[in-house]
Amino acid sequence: MEGANQLLIEFHEQLEMVRDEIRREMAEKMAHLQRENDMLRSQVQLAVSIASKSRLNRRSDTMTAATRLDICFSPAATDPPATVTDPVSLTLEPSIPHYRSRTYGEPGPSSFMQYARRNEPSVSFLEPLTERFGRPVTTSASTLPERRPEVNFIPSPTRPEVIHMVGPTSSIPIPIHPAVADQMSMLMEQVRHMQDKINGLLGVPPPLERASRTCxxxxxxxxxxxxxxxxxxxxxxxxxxxxxxxxxxxxxxxxxxxxxxxxxxxxxxxxxxxxxxxxxxxxxxxxxxxxxxxxxxxxxxxxxxxxxxxxxxxKVLERRTSDLYQVTQRHGESLRDYLHRFNVRKVLIPKCDVSTVIEAFRKGLYEDSELYRELTKYPCRSFEDVQTKALAFIRLEEDLRSRLGHVEHEWGHIIR
Structure with missing residues (x-):
C-alpha cells in the first residue's frame, strides 16, 4: 500500500513537471508571437500613415490650385478699368490701386461679371482645368473636412486578407497579418490537444470550473x-x-x-x-x-x-369519478374500513359526479350485505344520505360483533 502511494505521489510530481514545462513553452511561444504581431502592427501603421500623408498632400495641392483660380476670377479681387476690352488680359498688380481710386460710373464687379458672361469664349482655356479639378469654390483648403485615412490597407504585393483586432486604447482597428492569425490558431489547437491528453491521464481529476467576477x-x-x-x-x-x-x-x-x-x-x-x-x-x-x-x-x-x-x-394524473368503481369492499373488511377507504379516494377527485359516487359506493359493497339491499331498494339523492345509512349499519355491525365476541369468550370459559 505504501509503495502504491509513493508511486502515485511520484506520478503527480512528474505530471506537475510536465504541466510546468508546457506552460513555460506556451508562454515563450505566445511572447514570440506577440513580438512579431507588434512589429507587423508598427510596420502597417507606418505604411498607412505615409500613404495617408501623401494622399492628403496631393489633395491639399489640388485644393490650393483651385482656390487660387477662384481668387483670380473673384469679383472682389479686381475691377477692370473702363477702357479694358478683354478681361483675360488683366493683371493683379494694377487692380488694387485702380480699385481703390475707382470713381462713380466706372465698371465695377457687377459689370465685370456681366462682361465675363457675355464673352464666355474668352475664358475657354479654363474648361480643361474645370473638368480635371471641378469648379473652383471659395472655401480654403485649411477648412476642408479632414478625410480619414484607410486602415484596411496592407502594403503587400498580393494584398492578403486582413484580420482586425480592436485595441484597448484606440477606436481604430489594428490589422493582423493572416500568417500570424494562422500561427495563433495552430498554437491554441495544440494547447487544447495537450490539455485533452492531460485530462485523459489516469487519476487526474478534471479541472474545476472557475467562477467569473460578475457571477x-x-x-x-x-x-x-x-x-x-x-x-x-x-x-x-x-x-x-x-x-x-x-x-x-x-x-x-x-x-x-x-x-x-x-x-x-x-x-x-x-x-x-x-x-x-x-x-x-x-x-x-x-x-x-x-x-x-x-x-x-x-x-x-x-x-x-x-x-x-x-x-x-x-405531475399526478387527474383522477376521475369513474375511478371510484375500483374501490371495493375486501373479504373480511368491516363496513367502517370500507367507508374510510372510499372517502379517502373520493377526496382526491376535485370534481365528482354525485350519482356516479353513490353508484360506485353501492357497487363496491357485498352483494349479500344489508346496506347493499337498502341502497338498491331505496336510492339516495346525495352522498350524505348514503353516509347516514352506512353509519347506522356500522353501529349495528359493531354491536353484533361485540356481542358475538362476548358470547365466544363465555363459551371458551365454560369449555375450559
Missing part, C-alpha cells in the same frame, strides 16, 4: 423584476421544499397560499414571488433554476409555465 449578478429574471426594491423585512415563509418527486402544480398552489400571508405593496408582490421561488427548491430542481438563462423570465406566470413544463413527469 453574483446572474439571475434568470429580467430588469423589470431585478430593479424592484424588496421590503426591508421580507422573508419567505417556511414551507416544505420541492425535490421533484411530488406534484409541481401542488407545490405552486401551496407557494401561492404561503406568499399570500406576506404583507407587501401591490407593485412589489410579483417581484417578491419571483425572487422567493428559488428558496423553495432543492437538489436537481434548484440546479435547473440556477441554470436558467439570464434575463429569460419576465413574470411569475412565465416562471410557473417553465416549472410545470420541466417537471411534467412528476
Amino acid at each position: 453574483y449578478e446572474d439571475s434568470p429574471f429580467d430588469a423589470s423584476i431585478i430593479r424592484v426594491q424588496l421590503p426591508n423585512k421580507f422573508d419567505v415563509p417556511i414551507m416544505e421544499p420541492f425535490d421533484g418527486t411530488t406534484d409541481p402544480g401542488e407545490h405552486v398552489a401551496r407557494y401561492k397560499q404561503v406568499m399570500s400571508t406576506v404583507s407587501v405593496r401591490p407593485g412589489q408582490r410579483e417581484a417578491c414571488m419571483c425572487r422567493g421561488f428559488g428558496i423553495t427548491l432543492i437538489g436537481p430542481d434548484l440546479t435547473w433554476f440556477v441554470n436558467l438563462l439570464n434575463g429569460s423570465v419576465g413574470s411569475f406566470a412565465e416562471l410557473v409555465n417553465l416549472f410545470n413544463r420541466q417537471f411534467a413527469s412528476s
Whole structure:
C-alpha cells in the first residue's frame, strides 16, 4: 500500500513537471508571437500613415490650385478699368490701386461679371482645368473636412486578407497579418490537444470550473423584476421544499397560499414571488433554476409555465369519478374500513359526479350485505344520505360483533 502511494505521489510530481514545462513553452511561444504581431502592427501603421500623408498632400495641392483660380476670377479681387476690352488680359498688380481710386460710373464687379458672361469664349482655356479639378469654390483648403485615412490597407504585393483586432486604447482597428492569425490558431489547437491528453491521464481529476467576477449578478429574471426594491423585512415563509418527486402544480398552489400571508405593496408582490421561488427548491430542481438563462423570465406566470413544463413527469394524473368503481369492499373488511377507504379516494377527485359516487359506493359493497339491499331498494339523492345509512349499519355491525365476541369468550370459559 505504501509503495502504491509513493508511486502515485511520484506520478503527480512528474505530471506537475510536465504541466510546468508546457506552460513555460506556451508562454515563450505566445511572447514570440506577440513580438512579431507588434512589429507587423508598427510596420502597417507606418505604411498607412505615409500613404495617408501623401494622399492628403496631393489633395491639399489640388485644393490650393483651385482656390487660387477662384481668387483670380473673384469679383472682389479686381475691377477692370473702363477702357479694358478683354478681361483675360488683366493683371493683379494694377487692380488694387485702380480699385481703390475707382470713381462713380466706372465698371465695377457687377459689370465685370456681366462682361465675363457675355464673352464666355474668352475664358475657354479654363474648361480643361474645370473638368480635371471641378469648379473652383471659395472655401480654403485649411477648412476642408479632414478625410480619414484607410486602415484596411496592407502594403503587400498580393494584398492578403486582413484580420482586425480592436485595441484597448484606440477606436481604430489594428490589422493582423493572416500568417500570424494562422500561427495563433495552430498554437491554441495544440494547447487544447495537450490539455485533452492531460485530462485523459489516469487519476487526474478534471479541472474545476472557475467562477467569473460578475457571477453574483446572474439571475434568470429580467430588469423589470431585478430593479424592484424588496421590503426591508421580507422573508419567505417556511414551507416544505420541492425535490421533484411530488406534484409541481401542488407545490405552486401551496407557494401561492404561503406568499399570500406576506404583507407587501401591490407593485412589489410579483417581484417578491419571483425572487422567493428559488428558496423553495432543492437538489436537481434548484440546479435547473440556477441554470436558467439570464434575463429569460419576465413574470411569475412565465416562471410557473417553465416549472410545470420541466417537471411534467412528476405531475399526478387527474383522477376521475369513474375511478371510484375500483374501490371495493375486501373479504373480511368491516363496513367502517370500507367507508374510510372510499372517502379517502373520493377526496382526491376535485370534481365528482354525485350519482356516479353513490353508484360506485353501492357497487363496491357485498352483494349479500344489508346496506347493499337498502341502497338498491331505496336510492339516495346525495352522498350524505348514503353516509347516514352506512353509519347506522356500522353501529349495528359493531354491536353484533361485540356481542358475538362476548358470547365466544363465555363459551371458551365454560369449555375450559
